[in-house]
Amino acid sequence: MVTAKAKIHTFENGTAIIPLSIPELDEVRKFATQVHARGIAWQDEFFGWQAEYNPRGSSVPIDSLMSFTPADFCIGESGFWFFSLMWEHGDNEEPVEFVDVRNIVESLTV
Structure with missing residues (x-):
């Protein structure tokens, strides 16, 4: 987990700096790979953040060559x-x- 500071834009053209906890990307990749292997739609919270997985679909995306x-x-x-x-x-x-x-302006590994 990494503790970081993020700059967010507020109303009236202001900004604020807030602390965030960000998971290590290797941990997220590992979890995403496990969810992908199951191939079932999933939505929940992971490491305190909203997350979701959508399996492959047979429909062709609009305006896409895929x-x-x-x-x-x-x-x-x-x-x-x-x-x-x-x-x-x-x-x-x-x-x-x-x-x-x-918008991450500083990060410290914890």
Whole structure:
């Protein structure tokens, strides 16, 4: 777990710095891989953050060249801290990762 400080925008063009606890990405990857192996939709809290998993779907995404909707796992809140995995190349391939840390201004490993 990492303790970090995030800059958030407040009303009236102000900002505030708040402390956050962020899980180690290796722990999140391990958990997401276990959930993906089950292949069942899941939504709950993980390490204090909202998280969800959606299995691969057979429908074609709108305005996409993909022939299926890839499985995905995401955790966090955009604008604070967010991490996602998407199995764009197929369920048995490595997922594509995205992490949003643009508002993290300082972090300390605990």
